Every structure is written in C-alpha cells, then in structure tokens.
Amino acid sequence: MQYRQLGKTDLNVSRICFGCWQLSPHYWGEVAVSPWEKALATALDAGINFIDTAAVYGNGYAESCLGKLFKENPGMRSKVVLATKFLGNFENSATGASFPDTRYDFILRSCEGSLKRLQTDCIDLYQIHAFDSLTNPAEVAAALLRLQHEGKVRWFGVSNLNPEQMRLYAKYFPVDCLQPLYSLVTRDIENETLPYCLAERMGVIVYSPLYRGLLSGKYGPESTFSDGRRYDAHFSPKALARYRTALDELRPMADGMGLTLAEFAVNWVLRHPAVTCAISGIKTADHVSGIVKAAGQEMPNEIWHQAAGIMLQAKKEALAE
Secondary structure: OOEEEOOOOOOEEEOEEEEOOOOOHHHHOOOOHHHHHHHHHHHHHOOOOEEEOOOOOOOOHHHHHHHHHHHHOOOOHHHOEEEEEEOEEOOOOOOOOOEEOOOHHHHHHHHHHHHHHHOOOOEEEEEEOOOOOOOOHHHHHHHHHHHHHOOOEEEEEEEOOOHHHHHHHHOOOOOOEEEOEOEOOEOHHHOOHHHHHHHHOOEEEEEOOOOOOHHHOOOOOOOOOOOHHHHOHHHOHHHHHHHHHHHHHHHHHHHHOOOOHHHHHHHHHHOOOOOOEEEEOOOOHHHHHHHHHOOOOOOOHHHHHHHHHHHHHHHHHHOOO
C-alpha cells in the first residue's frame, strides 16, 4: 500500500480510504454488517489505515457499527486515521429526514454524538458534509476551533464545496482537506476545484471513483436497481448500454496494466496530482485485494487521456435526450 501526507496536516494516509457510505439503508438498502466487519479487518491487514464515515450515514448507524468494532478490538482505533462528517440535523426527525445545520450549538452536539457512537475521544479529520448558506462562517469557526482546543478534533475538512465556498471558510478557520465527487464520468472539479486544492496544498479525498459501481463493468442495460441508483440517469438502460461499450474499449488498457476495470477506474483518479486518496465503499473481504492493487502503480499520461476521452464521449451520448 502507498501512503501520502494529507495536505498540510501531519496525517499520513493510505491511498485507498475505507468508506462507510454503504451502511446507509435509506440510500443503499440493507447491508449485512458481518461481511462489512470482515472487509474492514481485511482492509486494515492489507495496509489501509484511513476510514471515512459520516453522522448522517444511516443517521448514526455507520458510526455506531464502527464504534462497536473499535470497542471489540482494542488497539484498532490507534492504528487508523479516522474521519467523519457533520451537517444533517436528524435529531427530531421521526422519518429519518434531516436538514443542513452548521450552527454553533448543533456542531458541538453533533461532534459529541459522533464521539459517543464511534467510542473514541478524538476525531482526526472533522468535515463539513456540504455548504450551509444560512450560517455565518464565523459561527462555524467558533464551534470548530473550540472542538480543536478541547482536543476532540485534530484537523478540519469540507465535502462537496466549490473554490469560492472554500475561500470563504478559509478566512475563518483552516480548511485542510476537500472530499469531492470524482470519477471518469464526473470530472467537473478538474477545471477549478483541483487546481485550487493544489495551489493551497490541501488534501483531496475523492469519493465514488467507480461512480456507484457504474465503472466496475458489472452492469448492463438489463440491470435493475432498487436503491437510489434507480433515479440516476447514468443507470438508465440506454445509458448502461452506452457505458458498457465504452468500458469494453477500456478493457484492453486495463489488461495491459494488469488491472480489472474497477481497479483501472480507481487508478485513473489517483493519477491526478491533486488527489491524495480515493474512498472505496468495500462491502466484502474479497473486494479488498483488488482495490488495494489499484493504488500500486502510476498510469501513463497517454492512457489517462485516452480513457478520459472515451468516457467523455460515452457520457455525452448516454445522457443525450
């Protein structure tokens, strides 16, 4: 496993981050916890030392599952860099719905809730899950800096923010890391966001490098989805048929590098100089060896651009009216 310094922090993280979004029944449906637990243990044995979760994943469920493992396996917590996120206020929701909230008191309560569920006394990277336009950044900063002063949070990050929003927050508190969506079919951040992160020496943890499994090569026009993907135009029968053709074009490139299509797609995002690591929502132990292999080599520039061009054309045709 390869490791990188996360921006200007003192955190040395594996290039593959173990994500916990899969423990979100509202989006993904029920996920068996036992295979997930074995997958995490296997990932740690393979050298993955970075775990990312969020309070809103299952409205505390993902954090609780992780905290249970920390309690049952003394020493596990000290071996990992732990990141979580806050934003969704689901405190008074009987339906599980939440609303964006970065007010001072809520941030403090949310952090205490995460610490309790995670069964830890400190979060290494505490991230704002998305931008909240209703709260003054000075109020956000006051809460975060208090948590840091109390030793409950070490470093700060944001997720899903654009450069202008990051510049605004950076006037009030240090923004050490960004967690954006990035894959062969979701490349909007290349023009402004990733250059900004490079210029500011920020860490970048990209999520959905396989775009919810689309780039794994296992779906075709006959595939059906009962989870949140059924509302996503990328997963319509027409789109899946076009993407399958494009992935068939990528397959020889992947074979030439000794990678599967999924490994190739993850390796592609890791090739960008701004990207520190890629989050993988690993569900079973047998997925670990492949995803670790994706971080083992550097993709040649010409292959990177060729793959990007193939998928750009596929996306245009897949989503055309």
